[in-house]
Amino acid sequence: MLKRPGRGSSDSLSDKLYKHRSLLLLVSVPLLLLTMVFYVMPSQTPIQIHSSKTSYAVIFDAGSSGSRVHVFCFDHNLNLLPIGKDLELFLQTKPGLSSYASNPRSAALSLSDLLHKAEAAVPKDLRPFTPVRVGATAGLRALGVDASNRILQAVRDLLKQSSSLSSQPDAVTVIDGTQEGSFQWVTINYLLGNLGKEYSDTVGVVDLGGGSVQMAYAISEADAAKAPKLSDGEDIYVRKMSLKGTNYNLYVHSYLHYGLLAARAEILKVSEDSGNPCILEGYNGSYNYGGESFKASSSGSSIDGCRRVATKALKVNEDTCTHMKCTFGGVWNGGGGDGQRNLFVASFFFDRAAEAGFVNAKEPVAKVHPGDFEEAAKRACQTKLEDAKSTYPHVDKDNLPYLCMDLVYQYTLLVDGFGIDPWQEITLVKKVKYNNALVEAAWPLGSAIEAVSSLN
Structure with missing residues (x-):
């Protein structure tokens, strides 16, 4: 038997909309908000995706x-x-x-x-x-x-x-110098693919700039715990760094006044107003640095005499070390260890080695020994200024009088200052392959x- 249709089946569309108005409102408001969001988003999307x-x-x-x-x-x-x-x-x-x-x-x-x-x-x-x-x-x-x-x-x-x-x-x-040194360490180890590895698999860095020189290398937890406590205002010896999921204790120290150009002034201060054995024979002039002028005249260039002056400028023999191990000037050396075993030496070290002719300037990396700087210095210190231009055609004329000084200083810094064996292999680096x-x-x-x- 057929059922008679109820009265509800004859409701109009408008009646149904009115009857379910609450439900429709609940659904339509979020949809409207989503539509507005998608309408606004396109102007920002390219930047977000690109960046x-x-x-x-x-x-x-x-x-x-x-x-x-x-x-x-x-x-x-x-x-x-x-x-x-x-x-x-x-x-x-x-x-x-x-x-x-x-x-x-x-x-x-x-x-x-x-x-x-x-x-x-x-x-x-x-x-x-x-x-x-x-x-x-x-x-x-x-x-x-x-x-x-x-x-x-x-x-x-x-x-x-x-x-x-x-x-x-x-x-x-x-x-500050510790930032400069730590950034340099990050740079070289990043390019070599060492970040994320054990500290013993990283390389140490010596960066010789114009005004300062930095040494940085990763050390063990035990050595980091031995770091001397410095007075307020002094750079800390150890920086904690987290790189690619690995925590490092980075020993870093910057020596202001001992970059290559600043060290010339320190070396000239030792001889005061008299002739200096580090200046090429035949030069008589002045050296300007940091707003000061220093007498720069030759007393007859001599590698032995220059070594004595450079050692004195570095304060190598002064008994100012209050820690177990020091570099020069009473500075803690970080304790040594595996992080210093492979040493990459940058900036002016590479430049002077290339100009002195014992590394190829066209190659970005060279394996040498600190003793190579001493051998190059012997030759430079025996050269008179009048012959230097033809002997060293790639050295800027303003640097020629100081070539003996620069090479002696670099050798003295590495061996007497940082305590590196004269025949330890080091890597001179200008650029790194990546x-x-x-x-x-x-x-x-x-x-x-x-x-x-x-x-x-």
Whole structure:
């Protein structure tokens, strides 16, 4: 028997909508909100997707001898990506910021061309998200607080007015020596693929700049626990670092006044106003550094005489060591160990070795011994200034009078200062091979890794 249709079956559509109005409202409001979100998202999506794949960093190394800019590009795993045909953009100019002590604006403008070229290497949509750092090193440290602060503020103003890169006020600063040394250690071990390994599988680094020299190497927990306690205001000896899931105790110390250019002044101070045995015979002039002028005339260059003067300048024989083991000037040496077994020596060490002719300047890496610097020094110290240009055609004329001094100092620093055996093999490094490309072995890459990591 058929049932008669009920009255509800004849409800109109409008009646049904009215009857279920609460349910419809509950469903439609979230849908409306989702629609609005998707409508707004497209304008932001390209930047979010792009920046999650690649990140850039622009790092200025404002050293005492010149200013250099490095531009790096990383993928999301912090692997370097090419910029054009190379794995970094690297440009430089001379002189350094410290040469403009009395003219901060000119100091800042000396970076202008480097800044524009570096910015052009970064995709336009990523520039607001790309950190730019300016790390001034020993040259500005030597100027004093007032002069260096005026220069740094002029550089901050330049970045703010002339660049769309992401610049924070504290990203333009004089980096302390321990930062410089630790960044250099990170750079070289990153490029060698050592980060994430045991500390004993990393390499130690000595970086000889113009105004300061840094030593850095990973040490054991036991040696880190023995680190001397320093007074307030002094750099700590051990920096704790966590890199690629591995914790490191990094011994690092920076010796201000003992970079290659600053050490010349220290060596000339020893002889005061008399002739100096480290100056090539035939030269009589003056040496300007850090706003001071020093008499630089030869007393007849002699490797033995120069060694005595260099050792005195380094304060090697002064009984100022209050720790178990010291380098020079009473500085704790970190205890030695496996992290120092393989030593990579950078910057002016490579440059002078190439100019003196005992390594190939076209090769980025060379295996040598500290004793090779002494052998090269013997030859240089016997050369008169008038013959030096033809004997050493690749040495800048301003550096020629000091070639004996530089080579003797480098040998003395390694052997007497740092206690390295004269015939221990060390690696002179200019660039490091990374993914079939060559990358500058300098601290800015370590700074870039930290800058990009802090964004994530």
